[in-house]
Amino acid sequence: xxxxxxxxxxxxxxxxxxxxxxxxxxxxxxxxxxxxxxxxxxxxxxxxxxxxxxxxxxxxxxxxxxxxxxxxxxxxxxxxxxxxxxxxxxxxxxxxxxxxxxxxxxxxxxxxxxxxxxxx
Amino acid sequence: xxxxxxxxxxxxxxxxxxxxxxxxxxxxxxxxxxxxxxxxxxxxxxxxxxxxxxxxxxxxxxxxxxxxxxxxxxxxxxxxxxxxxxxxxxxxxxxxxxxxxxxxxxxxxxxxxxxxxxxxxxxxxxxxxxxxxxxxxxxxxxxxxxxxxxxxx
Numbered sequence: 002x003x004x005x006x007x008x009x010x011x012x013x014x015x016x017x018x019x020x021x022x023x024x025x026x027x028x029x030x031x032x033x034x035x036x037x038x039x040x041x042x043x044x045x046x047x048x049x050x051x052x053x054x055x056x057x058x059x060x061x062x063x064x065x066x067x068x069x070x071x072x073x074x075x076x077x078x079x080x081x082x083x084x085x086x087x088x089x090x091x092x093x094x095x096x097x098x099x100x101x102x103x104x105x106x107x108x109x110x111x112x113x114x115x116x117x118x119x120x121x
Numbered sequence: 122x123x124x125x126x127x128x129x130x131x132x133x134x135x136x137x138x139x140x141x142x143x144x145x146x147x148x149x150x151x152x153x154x155x156x157x158x159x160x161x162x163x164x165x166x167x168x169x170x171x172x173x174x175x176x177x178x179x180x181x182x183x184x185x186x187x188x189x190x191x192x193x194x195x196x197x198x199x200x201x202x203x204x205x206x207x208x209x210x211x212x213x214x215x216x217x218x219x220x221x222x223x224x225x226x227x228x229x230x231x232x233x234x235x236x237x238x239x240x241x242x243x244x245x246x247x248x249x250x251x252x253x254x255x256x257x258x259x260x261x262x263x264x265x266x267x268x269x270x271x272x273x274x
Contacts, residue, residue, distance in 0.1 A: 023180045047158055064174070064178065064181070064238055066173070066177070066248075067169075067170045067171075067173035067174045067177065068170050070169065070173055071165075071166055071167075071168070071169025071173060072169075072170075072250060073167040074169055075162070075169060078165060079162055079165075080157040081159060082158075082161065084160070085225050086154070090150075090154070092150075092151070092154070094151050094152055094153075094154040094155060095149070095154060097152075097154070097155050097159075098154050098158040101155050101159060102158055102162070105159075105162045108250065109166070
């Protein structure tokens with residue numbers, strides 16, 4: 002795990018969460034800015050998957066490996082799924098789910114880093 | 122993730138008019154969409170974790186891992202039921218969840234020896250920010266609210 006990447010993903014998903022939440026509140030639909038941010042979060046989590054899987058053997062406690070890998074692999078799917086939803090279904094609730102998804106990315110990425118720091 | 126259902130072959134009209142089909146059941150549309158997304162995330166994380174736990178070190182804490190797997194299956198079923206508007210399946214799965222998180226949550230405090238390894242539901246889902254406790258309550262509220270509204274399908 003690279004700490005800077007974790008921070009970058011958390012920052013990008015925080016901005017995405019706030020922006021998508023604002024869009025949902027104002028009943029605005031997805032635009033290039035939201036799409037770009039979601040793409041950024043997606044690429045960040047994808048990079049995290051590669052780095053995480055390469056270095057996963059460094060985690061000593063076996064039981065935490067399960068959580069680590071499942072979170073790692075789940076993460077890229079979240080911005081992907083919610084963004085597709087927002088493109089397909091043009092409602093404020095779809096933007097709301099982008100915001101909720103971004104929050105999930107934030108929490109799960111922080112948890113990944115926590116597992117890493119505690120067990121390596 | 123809600124739209125990739127293998128069973129949609131039998132109803133080709135669904136793909137042509139997704140919005141119409143969504144409003145017909147109403148469970149996975151509007152605010153329900155957000156509930157579906159949260160369920161989806163939980164299902165994803167719980168399933169992956171549970172599979173790895175069972176494959177890699179089942180003997181360490183069989184009860185915990187069986188419960189985790191059960192929870193994962195129920196989250197998948199609830200996500201599917203909400204997204205596709207299967208009201209009865211949604212009621213059953215979300216009710217099981219509510220009972221599960223309360224019983225396992227209580228048991229993990231009273232009988233900690235039974236749970237050497239954490240499950241999604243132990244300590245009322247504190248490891249997951251109490252989302253497993255809040256989510257079924259929200260889900261049941263959403264279901265009961267939907268059943269009062271007039272719906273024809």
